[in-house]
Amino acid sequence: MSASTPATGTPAGHEPAAAPARLTRRWSRALVSGATLTVAAVASVHLAATFLYNAPANPVSQRYAEAVHWWMDPLFSQNWRLFAPNPISENLRIEARASLDPDGRTTGWIDLSAQDEATVRGDPAPGHLAENSLRNAWLQYAQTHDGNGNPTGPNSEIMRQYLLNVVFDRLRGQVGGAIGSVQIRATTTLIPGPGRTAAQSAPQTRTLDWWAAGRGGSTA
Structure with a gap:
């Protein structure tokens, strides 16, 4: 076999680059992780606001009342309260x-x-x-x-x-x-x-x- 003739495989200098694929996978993981954390944060805020909105008056709900009502009203407003339901009459x-x-x-x-x-x-x-x-x-x-x-x-x-x-x-x-x-x-x-x-x-x-x-x- 001649030394100038490669035995098998891709000619030298034409190998596919692997770095971009690894970079794409890294960005994909980052985007998925960021989206997951964002959804989790919004869900946590909404659950906390819903609880404070419906809970009996307490120092925490009174302190954050303005922010809670800004988040809940009017789209998420509710007409009942935890521990003391007010059934429709x-x-x-x-x-x-x-x-x-x-x-x-x-x-x-x-x-x-x-x-x-x-x-x-x-x-x-x-x-x-x-x-x-x-x-x-x-x-x-x-x-x-x-x-x-x-x-x-x-x-x-x-x-x-x-x-x-x-x-x-x-x-x-x-x-x-x-x-x-x-x-x-x-x-x-x-x-x-x-x-x-x-x-x-x-x-x-x-x-x-x-x-x-x-x-x-x-x-x-």
Whole structure:
């Protein structure tokens, strides 16, 4: 065999480089590790905020109350508390109607609660949005505004805009035109029980002013 003729293998100087592959694997591991740590950190923060949001008042929850409410409200808001559940004792029916552009034609009242009920009826695992988003949006609005619609807390405007957004999304696509403004009304009926008179269990309806769609401003 001649000394100038290689016996087998790749000619000298044309061997594949292995370093880039090792570098790619290193970066892949780093990205996976970073993504895992990020998800774990966000999950830990959310679990801690949820616990403090629902736990009875204590020095820790009071100290971080502003940050906890910033994280939880309005998308993750809940209406119950650990160790002291507050079961629902009333039926709430929310309806809305729209004024359509450009002629100002007004639709009839649309029962949004009935639509939610139809969506979850017969579903063994209904989604949180269909079950609670509309109801929670109304309750958060009612808790941050007085009977005349005046704000009573620092998050009042956020809750008003949240309610408007939820209702606007429900109406869009089913009213037959471009929505210029919406009006919302809610009927609350206490569930009959011991100590409640017929008058107390009678339906109570609250109708809000017209709100301009997209801006959250009142038109009345």
